[in-house]
Amino acid sequence: MLSLTHWIDGQPQAARNGGWRAVHAPADTREYARLADGDEADVEAAVQAATRAWPAWSSLRGSERAAWLERLASALESRLEAFAQAESRDGGKPIRLARQIEIPRAIANLRFFAHAATQIGSEAHHGEAGLNYTLRQPLGAVATISPWNLPLYLFTWKIAPALAAGNTVVAKPSEVTPLTATMLGELAAEIGFPAGVLNIVHGTGPRVGEPLVLHPRIKAVSFTGSTGVGQRIAALAGPQLKKISLELGGKNPTLVFADSDWRNQLDTLVRSAFQNSGQICLCGSRLLVERAIYDEFREAFSARAAALRVGDPADEATDLGPLVSQAHHDKVTACIARARIEGGRFLLGGEASARGGWFVEPVLIEGLGPDSASNREEIFGPVATLQAFDDDAQALALANAGDYGLAAMIWTRDLDRAHRMAARLRAGIVWINTWLMRDLRTPFGGMGRSGLGREGGMEAMRFFTEARNVCIATG
Missing domain, CATH: 3.40.605.10 (Aldehyde Dehydrogenase; Chain A, domain 1)
Structure with a gap:
């Protein structure tokens, strides 16, 4: 002791x-x-x-x-x-x-x-x-x-x-x-x-x-x-x-456009949602995906997230460990239960973990709109949601829905679009075709909540x- x-x-x-x-x-x-x-x-x-x-x-x-x-x-x-x-x-x-x-x-x-x-x-x-x-x-x-x-x-x-x-x-x-x-x-x-x-x-x-x-x-x-x-x-x-x-806190959007190189960047996209079991204020917990690729993206992302290895943090092979405390575990599992009540469709996870410790398996949910509590309130766990958009205007509206404004991610090959969206997103940090790349000379922080x-x-x-x-x- x-x-x-x-x-x-x-x-x-x-x-x-x-x-x-x-x-x-x-x-x-x-x-x-x-x-x-x-x-x-x-x-x-x-x-x-x-x-x-x-x-x-x-x-x-x-x-x-x-x-x-x-x-x-x-x-x-x-x-x-x-x-x-x-x-x-x-x-x-x-x-x-x-x-x-x-x-x-x-x-x-x-x-x-x-x-x-x-x-x-x-x-x-x-x-x-x-x-x-x-x-x-x-x-x-x-x-x-x-x-x-x-x-x-x-x-x-x-x-x-x-x-x-x-x-x-x-x-x-x-x-x-x-x-x-x-x-x-x-x-x-x-x-x-x-x-x-x-x-x-x-x-x-x-x-x-x-x-x-x-x-x-x-x-x-x-x-x-x-x-x-x-x-x-x-x-x-x-x-x-x-x-x-x-x-x-943050409730950060990840915008994935159809022209992006998302297939080759799937590992980064999954990591941006679930690293440290989602217990990072910069995680992209709201995945906004262009409708033209939505079905394909959903299947690929779900499969890659399901392959994450959850287990003993001392094991070199482990990708996700437990949540930090009993109190936080209870909060995250309550948020998962609320998403079910709100009508969310669980593509991955959502059941109690059979492991010992404060583990929560990765959760992926679709079918919830921007006004749902699950898409507005910070969960701070391995829980991500999927929403589809049809054009830039709808993507921007979904991304800016809510009271937080910490970070946002844009995945696209169209740099004109990327710069245009970056200037209009309500976020203190905008990553384009990357996540968690940090130059320590740059200002860090958010707006709103x-x-x-x-x-x-x-x-x-x-x-x-x-x-x-x-x-x-x-x-």
């Missing part, structure tokens, strides 16, 4: 209230660790540590902060296999996914923002009203709240730009998947990372997340998670006029800094 503690001021610390909560392995539902169950007292200790550490950290040259992030990235890379095994066990994700994509992306996040620390600069303007230059200065102690679906991937996506910009951090990882964040805190201490610069506090949203958002010394909050929690954070931070970045603000590249560095203009009168 592992004991996972906070990391505050460079030290492992149990919860001040003495509380612990169970951590379960999704593949067999067994408790394998106990987690410090923090509260406001732990938040206060972490904020104090971050506040004490901020003057020295913010005074370092960008190149010096970059060197610390590079050192942490190298230490993580040297332990890649151990972190991949931990991520697979903790979240139920296939070991191949953790080893080949998610831990390498965490390393890349640290390295990318290490470079960003040396590249962000001030701006200068002259010739209109004196000489102006704009400083971009760190905020102070900031909070990051990261989700359970991509634990280390998104944990580092937040802490790296915050640290690179000169802030100190109090980070709250999900209490459902806390293992790799805790291991990273331990690794940071091992390499001598300055105490108090990165603090990790475990616990639930009401007992840790809310006190963190409300704390007057926390200058900004970066959150990734559900739309409901994002709205709660906005309500708490609003009266303090505190900076917030909210990366929330998918969030507020942008992450990535200089957008993240701007969020974690305050602009100060200095104007000098010139003769």
